[in-house]
Amino acid sequence: MSTFRRSFLRSLLPFALLTAGAAYALASWNWCGRWEERTPEVLSQVRGEGALKAGAAKVALSPPFPVVVAGYVPPHPEASQAELPVHARALVLEAGGARVGVVSLELLLVTPEITARVRERAAKAGVEEVLVVATHTHSSFGGYDARWVAQLSAMGRYREASVSAVVAGASEALEKAAASLADVTLEVGGAADAGLVYSRSGGEVPDGRLTRVGLRGEAGWVAEVLVFAGHATLIPRQRALVDPDYPGRLSALREEAGAGVSLFVQGSEGNASVAFNEGQGPERALGFARKLAALADTAAPASVAEPARLAFARVRTALPRPDASRLVPALTRAAGDNFLCGSSPREAEVDALVLGPLELLSIPGEPTVGAGRALADASGASHVLGLANGYVGYVDTPEQVRAAQGESRRQYYGPALLERLDAAARVASGAVGFSPGR
Template sequence: MSTSWRHRLRSLLPLTLLTIGSAYALASWNWCGRWPEEAPTLLGRARAEGPWKAGAAKVALAPPYPVAVAGYGLPLPEASGAGLPPQARAVVLAVGELKVGLVSLELMLVPDPLVAAVRERSAPLGLNAVLVVATHTHSSFGGYDARLASQLAGTGRYREDSLKAAAVGASEALAQAASRLTDVTLEVGEAREPGLVRSRSGGDVPEGALTRVVLRGTQGPVAELLHFASHPTLVPRKRDVVDPDWPGRLSQLREATGGVTLMLQGAAGNASAVWEGAEGLEKVAGYAKAVAELAGKAEPVAAEGPLALGYARVSVALPRPDASRLAPGYARAAGDNLLCASSARTVEVGALTLGPLHWLLMPGEPTVQAGSALARRTGASGVLGLVDGYVGYVETPERVEAREGESRRQYFGPRLLERLGDGAELAAREAGFPH
């Protein structure tokens, strides 16, 4: 190296160090600020009793291939097709003038803009409420979440056409379901198999409880709702095709006998699927078959009337994000800034009454312990996760303070469950929960 080049490099060194130091100083400055505490706000509610009608439909999603396979952090594989096409499944429930649409997408999560897009596209249907749910599949397509934290954590580079593909499929399924309303009876059954799930992070052990709701018309089942908590992470990682994992196969198996089956995640934050003796896609198929057989054991019994259909939606102010458990000390402020820039200040929680069932609707992944705490507080018979938004994992304050369980993945501090619980309590009261 010539003397002149050495001189130039030496002269650039102070500038380089100054630039790096300035960048670190900027990143270390906590730009998050204070987030105000606000009481939960009611967004909407309705309740009706009388004869029920229901319609259901499923529509294949059309991802903009090639597309990222979401689920496991960078680098994400790219898919040029589907092993089993992901679906949007919808049911529209009607009692008198009250109509509620529920659509399940075989995706990892449903961010707020996707929920808003589905509702906007479904506005002409005249539904009082549209509830958007993710099966939490970790091997479906990504690209639909613009938040930087989500893009880095698992959904991949944001693409407007990915969000549009999910919104179009969901709204089309809702439209078809709304056009097929027919008289139905409501039947409910329950079964459990603890051997199908385990806790991956300690604490309470998932019970493997499954609730089955059948909406039966004169010609047979119109729709079936299966409420079960277990992470869909059985499809082998780094495949170059998208796949709905065991929820998609479960729905297909159940639909062989008629109707449309929606798989609804419960408090699955720390619930992992357990299936021995197989690998690869055989393991996925085996687990789906086992859950389908469990659903078959949940013999449905006709609910006695008069039966109520009710819902409530509530806006909740979130606590300030907290990266203290996610990033080392020297990067704490930068982590807080990333989470703050990726988080809305409010989130939606809800409550749904289906005859004898009273379900809380939570925009994240509550653990078994968090779900139990919410149910005790509100009188809910069940907690549905991954509904109408996504705030990440939800642990109990005690486990967050102790840095235990899923708290190392939680984006917010120990007050998250309390804030969500405040909103859930209001929603449950407005939806007519018996508490």
């Protein structure tokens, strides 16, 4: 290297160091600002009691191919077709003048934007309140989450066409369900197989419990809701086909067996994953779905006497400031916080749904087994559902967060997250009248 070049490079060194220092200082500046704290607020509620009616429908979603296959970190495969169609399934319930809808979408997650647009369409069809949940399928299509962190990580580039496809399918399913209301009886049963799931990150161990909620009409089953906790990650990561994974196959198997429209919803599943290694790819997902379908057959149903209770409440709560301390090295903590603040929600919705003896609490995240138990204890809920009406990431117990253990190593917020959700859960359960002492 010539003397001139060495001299020139040495002259650039102070500038490079100054530039790097300035960039670090800029990234470390507190760009988060002040995050508001406020008491949880009831946004709306409905209540009814009387003869129960139900209607259900399923509609295939129409992704705007080619689409990103969402669910994992980049690089994202791009799909031009689906292995199997992904669906929106809807259930509309009515009792004592109250009408509530539940939509299960074969997607990785749902967003507040999608939820708001689906609810707006549902209101025109006479459905007062709607709970929108995702099956947490890691092989469905993306492109519908506008947050830039979501686009960079799991969802791919935001596209209005993807949002429209989800909203159109969910709304059509709700409208068809509302138009098919008929008298039904309610049956609830459950069964468990701990061998089907395991804890991937420590913490409390999942029990593999499946709850089946059946709605039987005069001519047969109208619908069922299956509650189970397990990540839908049986389809290989880089497979360039849209696929509903085991939840879609399970619903299809149940529908073929005459169970009516079968809606799948995730329970407290943050640290639960499947423990099934037979076959590969689609065959593996189908094998696991068959195991769950057989488990659902053993969930001995118990009829619920009328009049049936039906109630629903939506509560808004402020979220704590994001905390990247478990996600990045200490030297880049401030920059990590700023990165999260740019895309993390400042508020979240917690819902409570009463259907006969079922008292369901739903949150917009992935609660671990321990966090789900804490939420149930706080609210009196019989079940805690995840992936509902938005997404705030993982939710672990404060003890796990402080110790940087379990799923808290992936949690966007600090230990106060569960405390905020607990407070909202208490307000929501009080609004619908969960049974005390559960």
